[in-house]
Amino acid sequence: MPTPCETYIENRVRIQPDMTNNYDTAHGGVVMKLMDEVGAMSAMRFAGETCVTARISGLDFTRPIPRGDIAVVEAWAYRVGRSSIRVRVVVDREDPRTGERKRTSESCFVFVAVDEDGSPIEVPELHSPTDRDRQLEERGRAADSAE
Template sequence: MPTPSDTYIQNRERIQPNQTNNYDTAHGGIVMHLMDEIGAMSAMRFAGETCVTARVESLDFRRPIPRGDIAVVEAWVYEAGRTSVKVRLRVDREDPRTGESERTSDSTFTFVAVDTEGVPLEVPDVAIETDRDRDLREQGRAAPEE
């Protein structure tokens, strides 16, 4: 059975001019796209199957990500149902010159494992084997940071 640590992914993308809005900050749709992609990778690593987005919970854009800064996206599976997995997603903006960072978004996405016909498939249970696994599970279950 896979663990939260097995599914943990962190990805970075520098925000380019074509990804920004009128305020020269990352367009919300771009941030959500990055979260969806990294979340799906984490879900697929867990399920061993193709996973599709089924639900996005309470996605707030608390701080902007300026053009030229880096969007740091973290994702990990912390719970599983019969055919679905819950993935916690956090986004920070990072200054590429100083490394200074701050949280910009936090959400939970639910993904469903599917076969080539789109029929839901069963997923394994989440295994908790280490302190890091316990911490990731608890962070996943916690309410989003304000």
């Protein structure tokens, strides 16, 4: 049985000029794409199968990511259904010179595990044996209740 820690993925992308809007900050669509990609990696690591995006809830952009800063995207699975995996995805901006981080975006993505024909397939149960696993699961569930 997979655990939240086993599905935890952190990715860093430096925001380049071609990723920005007229205000020289990361375009919202770029941030959303990064979140979807890292979230899908987490879901696939959990399911051991191809996963597709089924739902995105409450995607908030609370502060911009300036050109040249780093987008740090974290994702982990925290709840499952028969064929679905709920993945918490958070984004911080990170100053490449100091490492200072500030939260910019967060959401819950729901992915569905599919077979070669695109039909939903069952996923394993989520198991949280360690304190860190339980902490990740609780962070995801707490965000659900806030939405």
